[in-house]
Amino acid sequence: MDEKKLVQEFVSQKTLYIVKSNMTRLTYIYCNPDTMDDEAGLFYTEEDARSEVAALILKEEPVEVATVEQKGYLEFFAELSTMGVNSVKMVREQNETHVSLDAFVRQQDMSKVPENKRPPENKALYLTMLYYLQEARKGEEKRDMAKLTELNEELMAGVARGRFLLPMQPGKMVGGKLESQVQLLKLSNGAMVFPIFTDTVAAGKFTGPTKTPLFPVTVSNLLQNIAKMNVKGALLNPGGLGFYMPVELMKQAVSMFED
Numbered sequence: 001m002d003e004k005k006l007v008q009e010f011v012s013q014k015t016l017y018i019v020k021s022n023m024t025r026l027t028y029i030y031c032n033p034d035t036m037d038d039e040a041g042l043f044y045t046e047e048d049a050r051s052e053v054a055a056l057i058l059k060e061e062p063v064e065v066a067t068v069e070q071k072g073y074l075e076f077f078a079e080l081s082t083m084g085v086n087s088v089k090m091v092r093e094q095n096e097t098h099v100s101l102d103a104f105v106r107q108q109d110m111s112k113v114p115e116n117k118r119p120p121e122n123k124a125l126y127l128t129m130l131y132y133l134q135e136a137r138k139g140e141e142k143r144d145m146a147k148l149t150e151l152n153e154e155l156m157a158g159v160a161r162g163r164f165l166l167p168m169q170p171g172k173m174v175g176g177k178l179e180s181q182v183q184l185l186k187l188s189n190g191a192m193v194f195p196i197f198t199d200t201v202a203a204g205k206f207t208g209p210t211k212t213p214l215f216p217v218t219v220s221n222l223l224q225n226i227a228k229m230n231v232k233g234a235l236l237n238p239g240g241l242g243f244y245m246p247v248e249l250m251k252q253a254v255s256m257f258e259d
Contacts, residue, residue, distance in 0.1 A: 003097065003099055003103065004103070006090060006092075006097055006099075007090075007099065007103045007104065010042065010044060010090055010092075011070075011073055011104070013044065013070065014069065014070050015067050015068070015069055015070070016042055016043065016044070016067070016068050016073075017042075017043040017044075017045065017046050017048065017049035017065055017066070017067055017068075018040065018041060018042060018043065018049065018065075018066050018067075018068055018076075019040075019041050019043075019049060019052055019053055019056065019063050019064070019065065019066070020063060020064055020065070020066040021061075021062070021063055021130075021134050022062040022063060022064060023062060023133055023134045023135075023136075023137035023138065024130055024133050024134060024137075024241045025240075025241070026083075026130065026240065026241055027040050027066075027076075027079075027080065027083070027085075028040070028041070028056070028061070028063050028134070029083065029085060029127070029130045029131065029134070031131075032087060032089075032098070035087065035098070037086055037087035037098070038084055038085050038086055038087065038127055039085065039086075039087040039088065039089055039098070040080055040085050040087075040088055040089070041088075041089045041091060042088050042089065042090050042091070043090075043091045043092075044090070044091065044092035044093070045092070045093070046065060048091045048092065048093065048094065049065045049091075050065055051094065052091065053065055060138075060142050061134075062138065073104075074105070075201075077101065077104040077105035078105055078201055079201055080101055080105075081101060081105055081107060081123075082121065082123065082126060082198065082199045082201045082202065083123070083126050083127055083130060084123035084124060084126055084127030085101055085127070086100065086101055087099070087100060087101060088100075088101055088103070088104065119165075119199065119200055120162070120163040120164055120165055120197075120198070120199060120216055121198070121199050122158060122162045122163070122164070122198040122199065124154075124158060125155070125158030125159065125162050125198060126198045126199075126202075126237075128151055128154045128155050128158055129155065129158075129236070129237075129241060129243050130241065131147075131151055132148065132151040132152070132155055133241055133243065135147055135148055135151070136148055156249075156252065156253040156256055156257055157253075157256075157257040159219055159245065159249075159250065159253040159257075160219060160220075160253040160254050160256065160257035161257060162198070162218070162219070163216050163217070163218055164196040164197060164198065164216070164217055164218070164219075164236070165196065165197040165198075165199070165200065165203050165214040165215070165216060165217075166182065166183070166194060166195070166196050166197075166214065166215045166216075166217045166222075167183040167195060167197075167203065167206075167207060167212045167213070167214055167215075168181065168182060168183055168212070168213040168214070168215055169181045169182070169183045182194070182225075182229070183195065183212075184229075184231065185235055185238060187232075187235070187244075191232040191233070192229075192230065192231050192232060193231060193232055193233050193234055193235045193244070194222055194231060194233070194234040194235070195234075195235055195238045196217065196222070196234050196235070196236055196237075197214070197236070197237055198236065198237055200214070202237045202239075202240050205237075205239040205240055206237075206238050206239035206240075219234070219245075219250050219253060219254055220254055222234060222250065223247070223250055223251060223254065226247055226250075231247075232246060232247060233245050233246040233247050233249070233250065234250065
């Protein structure tokens with residue numbers, strides 16, 4: 001079947017099925033060994049998705065079937081884009097077709113926008129975090145330590161060099177001037193952390209429909225204010241994968257990789 005027609009048939013369905021990682025609570029991502037694309041699966045029927053899950057569980061990958069409703073397709077594919085996914089494996093009655101993510105969502109061309117005026121995007125870091133947490137959150141005896149060691153270096157580089165979004169509380173009048181305050185997040189252990197986000201899509205999952213002001217920051221910026229604010233670190237993408245970065249990790253990343 002023509003690729004374009006197949007894509008149209010998939011998105012005309014009221015419900016599609018995906019594989020969700022139990023480690024990240026997000027779409028399961030993998031590297032296609034034949035093309036080296038970073039890929040996600042999309043399944044026409046629940047039976048197709050369950051067959052995929054059964055095969056992955058045999059490989060000790062903790063996953064489950066999840067659904068995506070038609071009204072949420074655009075948001076789903078947009079999120080895959082922010083994750084750094086570039087390919088989709090479409091499966092219908094065990095027949096596989098691999099297509100570019102561009103077949104489902106148009107990528108915004110930011111090449112003509114000055115870099116300092118672009119909204120932060122951290123696709124490489126987001127993708128690395130997904131691969132890292134899919135492995136690191138397994139039981140200790142099931143982790144691939146060689147893979148984690150390799151991913152850890154990429155992760156630290158992305159943390160040190162990334163630009164992130166920090167939500168601000170509504171402004172207050174101080175001395176006749178409107179001043180905003182940094183929004184903090186309280187963890188279950190009582191520690192206060194900076195909630196930061198890789199991109200606007202990830203931020204929207206946390207802030208919801210409210211127009212919360214978002215301020216671009218680097219980890220170095222945050223470290224300059226951590227001591228005086230008694231903050232213990234940062235939580236990257238709360239409301240999503242929730243990657244906790246204690247102060248020690250942030251300092252280590254900056255010392256290793258900041259340009």
